[in-house]
Amino acid sequence: MDVLGGGGGRGAPWRKMSKEELENQYSPSRWVVRRGAEEAMRTYSQIGDEATKKARATGRILLDVPYGDGEGEKMDIYFPEEVSEALPFLVFFHGGYWQSGSKDTSAFMVSPLTAQGVAVVIVAYDIAPKGTLDKMVDQVTRSVASVQKQYPGNRGIHLCGHSAGAHLAAMMLLANWTKLGVTPNLKGLFLVSGIYDLEPVMHTSENAPLLVTLEDARRNSPQWHLEMAPAQPADPGCRVLVIVGQHDSPEFHRQSREFYEALRRGSWEASFEELRDVDHFEILWNLTQKDYVLTQIILKTIFQES
Ligand SMILES: N[C@@H](CC(=O)c1ccccc1NC=O)C(=O)O
Structure with a gap:
């Protein structure tokens, strides 16, 4: 595809934006509708914190399981109550612009999913300034490989990421698994309110701790990779759900739209979903509710009912 067209190209709308407008567009908290920006962020942390405490208070749990030698290379594994031979796994990468957030406050979806028989893994990675984007992508890749190695009999691994975490999950579509000696049994990706082209972010204040250069941005942009060379899905049965909130x-x-379109051009089994009446944070914290539409979409996809 012409690299000058599409989202990453010279004609991309963000290139015509003022610095303030770009800053605004890439500040999710400025777009919330039911509360102020600060209150939204506070509520998001609170709900994440409470959901994690609740998830850790009951059930079979393995905390701080290493997936590498680095101090930050740990994941928490929450198992369903019912013991089963072949468990489906959901592996979650938190958001926070690659510079905030933690596995210890991100177990949003654990209770409703483990209640339905899904094992949920919440992954920690080295956020900036300790970690670079290349490092985070590498860590997340090794975390997925590690789940496959530890649970080779799994009934499918689904990845879920929010915002910056959706970017990390999307990068797994381009991962070189052979290098790691294991190919994960990837069945689906839930990409929630994500960023797939990092170049515009490079021009915002969020780049201060990240120090992303144009080269780093491209190397770590799934949008860029798919436009340059539409990678073929390793497993054509792996579904990719690109999900965005109405108030994003x-x-x-x-x-989200352009990443979805690039996936379709690359013959991935992709779908696009705009969830009504939610902002960038509600879309995630609503996953604490078993009846929320996205919780239901995730469960139906995992159990292949749709
Ligand atoms: N500084 C950002 C914070 C933010 O974007 C964010 C916070 C928590 C979880 C995800 C986020 N966004 C992307 O990773 C804001 O203004 O909203």
Whole structure:
């Protein structure tokens, strides 16, 4: 595909935006509708914190399981109550612009999913300034490989990422598994309010701790990779759900839409979903509710009912 067209190209709408407008578009908290920006962020942390405490208070749990030698290379594994031979896994990568967030406050979806028989893994990775984007992508890749190695009899691994975490999950579509000596049994990806082209972010204040250069941005942009060389899905049965909230900013909408379109051109089994009446944070914290539409979409996809 022409690299000058599409989202990453010279004609991309963000290139015409003022610095303030770009900053605005890439500040999710400025687009919340039911509360102020600070209150939204506070509520998000609180709900994440409470959901994690609740998830850790009951059930079979393995905390701080190493997936590498690095101090930050740990994951928490939450098992369903019912013991089963072949468990489906959901592996979650938290958001926070690659510079905030923690596995210890991100177990949003654990209770409703483990209640339905899904094992949930919440992954920690080295956020900036300790970690670079290349490092985070490498860590997340090794975390997925490690789940496959530890649970080779799994009934499918689904990845879920929110915001910056959706970027990390999307990068797994381009991962070189052969190098790691194991190919994960990837069945689906849930990409929630994600960023797939990092170049515009490079021009915002969020880049201060990240120090992303144009080269780093491209190397770590799934949108860029798919436009340059539409990688063929290793497993054509792996579904990719690109999901965005109604109240996410227009740039977040554009990023999701264009990534979905690039996936379709590359013959991935992709679908696009705009969830009504939720902002960038509600879309995730609602996953604490078993009846929320996204919780139900995730469960139906995992159990292949749709
Ligand atoms: N500084 C950002 C914070 C943010 O974007 C964020 C916070 C928590 C979880 C995900 C986020 N966004 C992307 O990773 C804001 O203004 O909303």
